[in-house]
Amino acid sequence: xxxxxxxxxxxxxxxxxxxxxxxxxxxxxxxxxxxxxxxxxxxxxxxxxxxxxxxxxxxxxxxxxxxxxxxxxxxxxxxxxxxxxxxxxxxxxxxxxxxxxxxxxxxxxxxxxxxxxxxxxxxxxxxxxxxxxxxxxxxxxxxxxxxxxxxxxxxxxxxxxxxxxxxxxxxxxxxxxxxxxxxxxxxxxxxxxxxxxxxxxxxxxxxxxxxxxxxxxxxxxxxxxxxxxxxxxxxxxxxxxxxxxxxxxxxxxxxxxxxxxxxxxxxxxxxxxxxxxxxxxxxxxxxxxxxxxxxxxxxx
Amino acid sequence: xxxxxxxxxxxxxxxxxxxxxxxxxxxxxxxxxxxxxxxxxxxxxxxxxxxxxxxxxxxxxxxxxxxxxxxxxxxxxxxxxxxxxxxxxxxxxxxxxxxxxxxxxxxxxxxxxxxxxxxxxxxxxxxxxxxxxxxxxxxxxxxxxxxxxxxxxxxxxxxxxxxxxxxxxxxxxxxxxxxxxxxxxxxxxxxxxxxxxxxxxxxxxxxxxxxxxxxxxxxxxxxxxxxxxxxxxxxxxxxxxxxxxxxxxxxxxxxxxxxx
Ligand SMILES: Cc1cc2nc3c(=O)[nH]c(=O)nc-3n(C[C@H](O)[C@H](O)[C@H](O)COP(=O)(O)OP(=O)(O)OC[C@H]3O[C@@H](n4cnc5c(N)ncnc54)[C@H](O)[C@@H]3O)c2cc1C
Ligand SMILES: Cc1cc2nc3c(=O)[nH]c(=O)nc-3n(C[C@H](O)[C@H](O)[C@H](O)COP(=O)(O)O)c2cc1C
Ligand code: FES
Numbered sequence: 001x002x003x004x005x006x007x008x009x010x011x012x013x014x015x016x017x018x019x020x021x022x023x024x025x026x027x028x029x030x031x032x033x034x035x036x037x038x039x040x041x042x043x044x045x046x047x048x049x050x051x052x053x054x055x056x057x058x059x060x061x062x063x064x065x066x067x068x069x070x071x072x073x074x075x076x077x078x079x080x081x082x083x084x085x086x087x088x089x090x091x092x093x094x095x096x097x098x099x100x101x102x103x104x105x106x107x108x109x110x111x112x113x114x115x116x117x118x119x120x121x122x123x124x125x126x127x128x129x130x131x132x133x134x135x136x137x138x139x140x141x142x143x144x145x146x147x148x149x150x151x152x153x154x155x156x157x158x159x160x161x162x163x164x165x166x167x168x169x170x171x172x173x174x175x176x177x178x179x180x181x182x183x184x185x186x187x188x189x190x191x192x193x194x195x196x197x198x199x200x201x202x203x204x205x206x207x208x209x210x211x212x213x214x215x216x217x218x219x220x221x222x223x224x225x226x227x228x229x230x231x232x233x234x235x236x237x238x239x240x241x242x243x244x245x246x247x248x249x250x251x252x253x254x255x256x257x258x259x260x261x262x263x264x265x266x267x268x269x270x271x272x273x274x275x276x277x278x279x280x281x282x283x284x285x286x287x288x289x290x291x292x293x294x295x296x297x298x299x300x
Numbered sequence: 301x302x303x304x305x306x307x308x309x310x311x312x313x314x315x316x317x318x319x320x321x322x323x324x325x326x327x328x329x330x331x332x333x334x335x336x337x338x339x340x341x342x343x344x345x346x347x348x349x350x351x352x353x354x355x356x357x358x359x360x361x362x363x364x365x366x367x368x369x370x371x372x373x374x375x376x377x378x379x380x381x382x383x384x385x386x387x388x389x390x391x392x393x394x395x396x397x398x399x400x401x402x403x404x405x406x407x408x409x410x411x412x413x414x415x416x417x418x419x420x421x422x423x424x425x426x427x428x429x430x431x432x433x434x435x436x437x438x439x440x441x442x443x444x445x446x447x448x449x450x451x452x453x454x455x456x457x458x459x460x461x462x463x464x465x466x467x468x469x470x471x472x473x474x475x476x477x478x479x480x481x482x483x484x485x486x487x488x489x490x491x492x493x494x495x496x497x498x499x500x501x502x503x504x505x506x507x508x509x510x511x512x513x514x515x516x517x518x519x520x521x522x523x524x525x526x527x528x529x530x531x532x533x534x535x536x537x538x539x540x541x542x543x544x545x546x547x548x549x550x551x552x553x554x555x556x557x558x559x560x
């Protein structure tokens with residue numbers, strides 16, 4: 001049975017990736033899972049300088065999911081290079097760095113700094129709803145998305161994945177724009193903008209009022225968008241949004257994803273990535289699929 | 301290599317009974333595969349209803365042989381679900397998590413201060429302190445009905461305050477601390493934010509080193525989501541950094557906590 005997949009020339013031993021921001025740099029999961037079994041670790045958003053993040057409360061539960069407004073708290077790229085790359089390199093897995101910025105030049109600075117570092121892939125996060133400037137602003141407008149993609153592509157030495165926001169009216173248009181600007185792969189979906197109100201206090205629960213909705217509640221939206229993007233571009237697509245089981249992951253593969261990422265499920269169960277991988281293998285055995293590639297985009 | 305840990309584990313329910321209005325005691329068989337919890341740590345409990353996915357962090361109240369005692373207030377839909385659990389059933393648990401109280405230092409007289417469902421962790425703490433040679437006062441505040449007093453009395457002199465005056469002193473724990481002119485060599489506190497803020501100020505004026513156990517909404521409980529942060533004083537431009545209540549805490553030195 002063949003599970004290995006190829007994303008822009010980088011071979012992943014299996015299609016299971018971690019969704020950025022739900023796995024840190026992997027340390028928190030080491031007590032429970034063997035990181036060698038992951039196709040790729042996608043680390044939490046890394047900025048040029050340390051970001052302090054948003055005030056609490058940052059998390060609220062919703063029906064079948066959660067809303068977060070973490071705001072990309074991170075210790076910056078220098079810390080990441082010094083502490084996390086050597087640690088992750090102990091494991092036989094791929095490293096993908098999720099890049100965040102408030103301006104084009106901040107994104108470029110991170111990609112430039114990582115150019116000579118030992119990481120396998122970059123993921124451009126133009127879709128985080130949790131920062132005031134930048135972030136999602138780049139992800140909701142085709143021209144802005146293309147501009148930041150081509151600027152980063154110029155300095156990047158690793159293949160560039162562009163991560164799309166679902167908070168748009170035409171996802172295919174954005175996907176085509178970043179393809180045209182030189183993206184090597186596309187990942188989606190980031191979180192959907194949402195809010196919750198405490199009706200007793202008549203106040204928003206999150207300090208930022210709104211945040212990003214994730215978890216099984218968003219899966220149908222994600223599957224639809226992955227299919228739309230896979231139809232619109234030739235690039236490999238990485239699908240995510242609410243994957244809890246191997247069956248969920250297979251839905252994304254059938255919709256056109258070459259690889260998938262497990263996000264919120266890892267927060268709810270630190271062994272989720274392994275369970276998703278085992279569930280995918282079980283499905284392939286049961287349905288007589290020899291190579292996962294046979295399944296990609298094969299929905300009728 | 302880090303130590304391997306057991307994942308989400310279905311724990312057997314030995315008892316789940318109401319001990320006060322809206323307050324339940326849940327006794328679980330503690331499986332050997334899980335790490336033994338310490339005072340001030342918490343466990344994640346999960347609902348069976350799959351639209352409620354996030355963990356419900358509940359403090360370790362007491363470890364009694366291979367039994368874990370938890371005490372929870374029915375607050376929302378998750379804890380309402382827990383209240384329906386029956387003896388002989390199971391509940392999904394992950395943990396224990398958090399740093400717990402630091403029990404280092406020369407034994408002396410301790411002051412334990414709690415409010416509402418901040419009281420449960422005081423039981424195991426009092427037991428551990430006593431085992432290390434400490435003597436102590438426990439000052440606990442409730443809205444109108446006390447609980448866990450019998451357990452606490454085994455280890456400590458217990459002082460009760462209620463908002464309504466229905467039991468013990470009528471007023472809050474700070475007023476009671478002053479009224480009884482209590483003092484000590486170390487202070488440990490757990491309870492609602494405003495109470496902890498009061499305790500922080502009180503301990504500072506008395507010059508008593510204090511540890512505060514904080515609460516925040518949690519997405520994971522084990523450090524991965526960075527959702528559960530609190531402001532901790534730091535020597536930088538903004539004067540603080542956000543630390544994780546689940547992993548860096550829930551217990552922090554009082555002098556470092558910056559309340560809103
Ligand atoms: C470290 C720690 C230890 C705790 N120990 C205890 C204890 O020993 N006994 C006890 O009764 N309670 C304790 N709590 C509070 C307890 O976790 C909440 O009351 C409980 O999660 C409420 O769940 P619910 O489904 O009933 O409420 P809902 O309001 O329906 O919960 C919705 C979401 O909000 C979260 N939430 C709501 N209120 C709180 C809160 N005050 N703190 C953290 N998360 C919250 C829930 O976990 C859930 O994810 C502790 C909290 C923390 C952080
Ligand atoms: C707590 C949290 C933090 C996140 N942080 C990031 C981030 O730093 N960068 C990013 O591109 N996406 C981030 N995301 C989005 C996820 O990577 C993922 O796209 C989204 O949650 C949908 O997948 P899921 O439903 O499986 O979680 C975050 C999501 C959560 C829940
Ligand atoms: S609850 Fe996820 S980091 Fe603390």
